[in-house]
Amino acid sequence: MxxxxxxxxxxxxxxxxxxxxxxxxxxxxxxxxxxxxxxxxxxxxxxxxxxxxxxxxxxxxxxxxxxxxxxxxxxxxxxxxxxxxxxxxxxxxxxxxxxxxxxxxxxxxxxxxxxxxxxxxxxxxxxxxxxxxxxxxxxxxxxxxxxxxxxxxxxxxxxxxxxxxxxxxxxxxxxxxxxxxxxxxxxxxxxxEHVQIAKPILYYDFMRGDLAASSCSSSLSNDDSSEVSSSPTTLVDQHEEATNRPL
CATH class of the missing domain: 2.170.150.80 (NAC domain)
Known part of the structure; x- marks a missing residue:
């Protein structure tokens, strides 16, 4: 049984x-x-x-x-x-x-x-x-x-x-x-064919001083050693202006 x-x-x-x-x-x-x-x-x-x-x-x-x-x-x-x-x-x-x-x-x-x-x-x-x-x-x-x-x-x-x-x-x-x-x-x-795959969202990490990728549907594991190889130029310019702007 x-x-x-x-x-x-x-x-x-x-x-x-x-x-x-x-x-x-x-x-x-x-x-x-x-x-x-x-x-x-x-x-x-x-x-x-x-x-x-x-x-x-x-x-x-x-x-x-x-x-x-x-x-x-x-x-x-x-x-x-x-x-x-x-x-x-x-x-x-x-x-x-x-x-x-x-x-x-x-x-x-x-x-x-x-x-x-x-x-x-x-x-x-x-x-x-x-x-x-x-x-x-x-x-x-x-x-x-x-x-x-x-x-x-x-x-x-x-x-x-x-x-x-x-x-x-x-x-x-x-x-x-x-x-x-x-x-x-x-x-x-x-x-x-009509389903669009969402692109990862880029944000600026002010504590580390670099760009990182984030996604609402997935996250990187601890063993994943992949890095963001490129980013939009406009985002980089905006972040540089923000960091160089006097407080």
Whole structure:
């Protein structure tokens, strides 16, 4: 039995101040692999639910937060391997290429991460939404010794029937999730062309007598030995006039 259980009413309930933000490697090799082989989980924090039975906005939990679910992969046809991705109000459509997740301690087992976008409505008249799902699954190469480094999709066999789904609502702030960009979302690429990167703000340090760089979004670490190599001439002239001006 798991030591900690944070699932209540089909949703994650964490104490105030705690956030569940696992990495791809932790999702695959700490949670999904344990679930697949019926081993104790680090914590009962991911509920079980059939993703295809619910639209993303009807799933348990806070829609403004990232949500994680264990789900059984459901076949679309009885005698086929194609997964069923249809829900009551739409369907999940894969986008881009699957991402391979590896762990040196877990060879030859691999994790595969698929990115999907939710479309509302029927296939022909469906409209794209901002709902994103990352689906993780365990796979094993058919010939591990020779095909482990760069196995093709056709040479991979899924282990078990469990998948782990990370579902979230993409924020409309003009920026795109980096993983969605890597997956090949064309609309995100177009939006990212209009995003301007803020330049560092230069200020004059009167205690040290030199110019330093400051940024509202980031700061230099203690190990960063980079220096400001150039500065606007107008700023230098203004600072020289300020320092030479009599008090």
């Amino acid at each position: 798991d030591k900690f259980n944070f699932v209540k009413d089909g949703a994650i309930k964490l104490p105030p101040g705690f956030r569940f933000q696992p990495t791809d490697e932790e999702i695959v090799f700490q949670y999904l692999i344990r679930k697949t082989f019926s081993c104790p989980l680090p914590a009962s924090i991911i509920p079980e639910i059939n993703i295809c039975k619910h639209d993303p906005w009807d799933l348990p939990g806070d829609m403004e937060q990232d949500r994680y679910f264990f789900s059984n992969k459901e076949a679309k046809y009885r005698n086929g391997n194609r997964a069923n991705r249809a829900t009551l109000g739409g369907y999940w459509k894969p986008t881009g290429l699957d991402k391979q997740i590896t762990c040196s301690k877990r060879k030859p087992i691999l994790g595969m991460k698929k990115t999907l976008v939710f479309y509302k409505g029927k296939s022909q008249n469906a409209s794209r939404t901002d709902w994103i799902m990352h689906e993780y699954r365990l796979v094993l190469p058919k010939n591990p010794p020779s095909n482990f480094k760069n196995p093709s999709q056709s040479s991979l066999v899924q282990i078990g029937n469990w998948v782990l789904c990370h579902i979230f609502l993409k924020k409309r702030n003009g920026k795109c999730d980096q993983e969605i960009l890597e997956a090949g979302d064309e609309n995100c690429y177009k939006a990212s």
